[in-house]
Amino acid sequence: MTRTPQDTADLYARHQAVLPSWLSLYYERPIELTHGEGRYVWDAEGNRYLDFFGGILTTMTAHALPEVTKAVGDQAGRIIHTSTLYLSRPMVELAERIAALSGIPDARVFFTTSGTEANDAALLLATTHRRSNQILAMRNSYHGRSFSTVGITGNTSWSPTSLSPLQTLYVHGGVRSRGPYAELGDAAYIAACVADLEDMLQQTAGGVAALIAEPIQGVGGFTLPPDGLYAAFREVLARHGILWISDEVQTGWGRTGDHFWGWQAHAASGPPDLLTFAKGIGNGMSIGGVVARAEVMNSLTANSISTFGGSPVTMAAGLANLNYLLEHDLQGNARRVGGLLIERLRAVTAGLDAVREVRGRGLMIGVELVRPGTEERSPEAASLVVEAARERGLLIGKGGQGGASLRIAPPMTLTVAEAEEGAELLAEALRAAQETLAGA
Numbered sequence: 001m002t003r004t005p006q007d008t009a010d011l012y013a014r015h016q017a018v019l020p021s022w023l024s025l026y027y028e029r030p031i032e033l034t035h036g037e038g039r040y041v042w043d044a045e046g047n048r049y050l051d052f053f054g055g056i057l058t059t060m061t062a063h064a065l066p067e068v069t070k071a072v073g074d075q076a077g078r079i080i081h082t083s084t085l086y087l088s089r090p091m092v093e094l095a096e097r098i099a100a101l102s103g104i105p106d107a108r109v110f111f112t113t114s115g116t117e118a119n120d121a122a123l124l125l126a127t128t129h130r131r132s133n134q135i136l137a138m139r140n141s142y143h144g145r146s147f148s149t150v151g152i153t154g155n156t157s158w159s160p161t162s163l164s165p166l167q168t169l170y171v172h173g174g175v176r177s178r179g180p181y182a183e184l185g186d187a188a189y190i191a192a193c194v195a196d197l198e199d200m201l202q203q204t205a206g207g208v209a210a211l212i213a214e215p216i217q218g219v220g221g222f223t224l225p226p227d228g229l230y231a232a233f234r235e236v237l238a239r240h241g242i243l244w245i246s247d248e249v250q251t252g253w254g255r256t257g258d259h260f261w262g263w264q265a266h267a268a269s270g271p272p273d274l275l276t277f278a279k280g281i282g283n284g285m286s287i288g289g290v291v292a293r294a295e296v297m298n299s300l301t302a303n304s305i306s307t308f309g310g311s312p313v314t315m316a317a318g319l320a321n322l323n324y325l326l327e328h329d330l331q332g333n334a335r336r337v338g339g340l341l342i343e344r345l346r347a348v349t350a351g352l353d354a355v356r357e358v359r360g361r362g363l364m365i366g367v368e369l370v371r372p373g374t375e376e377r378s379p380e381a382a383s384l385v386v387e388a389a390r391e392r393g394l395l396i397g398k399g400g401q402g403g404a405s406l407r408i409a410p411p412m413t414l415t416v417a418e419a420e421e422g423a424e425l426l427a428e429a430l431r432a433a434q435e436t437l438a439g440a
């Protein structure tokens, strides 16, 4: 049934009346998405959009991927859920596959239903293992919405409370652009961040439990640290016995093209002690989890179960999705098509004053916007572009420091033709937004 714009407006009014004020929606006229296919989605009014945000990277392969839909349907037709108190074949199988892919020796996997919970579990493990509630996190980071994970989120627009059960120390290195060391070359930048970390540790009484970091900050705007940064950090951490948690909620599963996991861009350091994942692995089904060396994972002695973590329907989706991803070399596709998209975006935005930078790796691409002719970050421009892109049938995300970056992370089956179509639509949206800003 096709809805009218008035129907959508009525739904929005009901949403506002019953849901929290801070559950913010994109767009002046929010969209009700009703179905999808491949890299496209449709709203209730029948409008089609090219999806360059994939539900914040949750639709990893494609919308309505038949293999995943069938796996979910078959499993749901047998049994939807029992409890993690009973043996589950899909859960054991997916855990075995993820343990083998993680690169972590003697790995154990614990499933949750979200990235937040995965990081929460990682914090529980690390603090218990190290008997310390001190955590190092990166400035401008994002790790989730629970009481503990907001306490390690170093981005003010996403940190609703300063109260936290953890003592968090924020270190440099997560975002380089315009930070105090922005002008340094890679090696000098890494040395400055390492010195900052050493200095912080020297001034901190008691042992720190862990450092948690996103290899490429997601909500933070898809900013790239220089390769090797975490290898350098790792050396310092190892000297202090501090664990390294790599939050791969956005960077996992080959999205960055060059690597299956984000930590591999820093490979000299070897794998992290703990790795957290979520989002894409379920292709939209809610799967999260933490991988850790047995020694760390098994440091919890009290029973711990998650009622829904590892639920059979989600595990069936994860297995089907993972098989598809590996069989179709979607990491290679992310590298090839993502590389091309970055080039195209650089080309089509070359003459636009509002665009400061197009950056990224694979299919994680950020576009930072400024007030035309200045270096001043422009969240207004970002909002205008996101609206203008929607009007042209393109869905993108925004975020980053000051809310001034566009975020592009399409499903990893993106074709070259779709990449070109999206780059053109985005260029049009940018031009329109720039004209509006110039006239303002």
Ligand code: PMP
Residues within 6 Å of the ligand: 056, 113, 114, 115, 116, 117, 119, 142, 143, 144, 145, 214, 218, 219, 247, 248, 249, 250, 278, 279, 288
């Ligand atoms: N870590 C990172 C890096 C994320 O980007 C997110 C979600 N944006 C989370 C954790 C939290 O995941 P979830 O929303 O599934 O709880």
